[in-house]
Amino acid sequence: MLSCLYISSAEHDREEILSFLIQLGNEVEYTSDLFGAFEKIDSGSVDLVIVKFFSEKNPILDLFFALKSRMSLRGVYYFLLVPREIRKDQLMVYLEMGFDNLFFYPYNFESIQAKIQNLINRKKNYDWFESEDFHQWIKSSHRPVAFIRKNLISFANEIFLEHLAISNGKLSHPFSELVNFSSNEANEIEISRFFKNLTQSVLLRHVPLSSIKTVDFLLYRGRNSPNHSYLAEVVCQRFNEFEMGFEKYLNSSLKEFTAREKEVLLLSEKGLPMKEIADKLSLSARTVERHRANILKKTNSSNILEAISKVNR
Structure with a gap:
């Protein structure tokens, strides 16, 4: 079952595709509130986003561009609804712009079901954490952040390595040996909750890196991330x-x-x-x-x- 969000600028737009998605056993929510759509997708509770096409000047196209990177980051499927009578040259422009997932109306529901299933199958075999986009995001981030996989630093930006004073030779060491997350009782409880998958994120305070320096770590794992993979970010640094x-x-x-x-x-x-x-x-x-x-x-x-x-x- 998918959690679907249908976005249209028409306040009372009720496409028959919504009934079809519900019949397939999916949860469907309709909205014409663009800011609400941002918040909904950022919350991580959406699996499929459908954006209704109206015209080239419609602000929903701008919204689609703004949301595309967010949706990709969170593993959200997305489709743009376009009329079947759209001109071929105009269609090519949309494809070049990145609108590669399209539903044409009037609808062929068998085709729609097949497209959704294909995306689900592709996602099962796609590891975004190994993608170049993900590595580039970490590298260009101004925040000290690293991706940890199976207790090793899989990838980190220079700021993160500088904060922890980690050399290339130490990258092969288990991350739990480089930092002592269980430095106090509160952290020990939080880290236990995190690795038992009871929460998606924890803030660990006053983690000692040396006798004179402690840092606060934010650990985050996405809904679809494996238990042994997570992001680690240094959010505060202190000196004794x-x-x-x-x-x-x-x-x-x-x-x-x-x-x-x-x-x-x-x-x-x-x-x-x-x-x-x-x-x-x-x-x-x-x-x-x-x-x-x-x-x-x-x-x-x-x-x-x-x-x-x-x-x-």
Whole structure:
């Protein structure tokens, strides 16, 4: 049984194809709300999307383009409804634009059933996680993210590897040896729920990567993903104040500094440029610049070197 979403700009459009899909035992939902369609597909509860064609200027075509990558990412089947009298040259344009799944009306229901079944069969044999599109998505992401398969890093972007200080030689090590997800009782419970497939995502806090650094991990698995495959993303990075020497910044004269300002101050003292500080703290360069400005103001300094000198007096 499939969960089907029918999108049409006509508020009272009731195509006979909907009755046919219901007769086949599928759940069918109709909507003319474009924003609602986005939310429905993003929720991961849709298996098949059918978009009704009206004209070249119809905004639903723009919606189809906007949703196509989302639907592909979530393994959603999609079809565009077009009239049989469509011109051949116009049809070729749609095919070139990527509308390769088409239902023609008036309908041939045997053909429709066969097309849906073919897509289901193709999906069973298709592993999106091994596709070039998936690898390119991870590589181009600005977030530290990796794909884990059978407890090994199958693919990761450079930001992720830098956060975990992982060299190529360590990529063959089990991921559970590189990070200790069960570092505290709360994480141990969450990771157990995740690997028993009781939840699709978990947020693990304060996972230690070294004696001075901890990170928060977001683990995610899609509805159709195997239990041994998931995405891992670093969503926050922290440093241990005392291990890094922050204790010298905790005296009474410096209580006005926030924890983040102390981190920026210490890393600046170590000679790191603003971009490296931003990378280490998982912040934007603009945010680091703002923290530095606060430090200069609180120390009544004209530059960061002067601020460091005053703090160390």
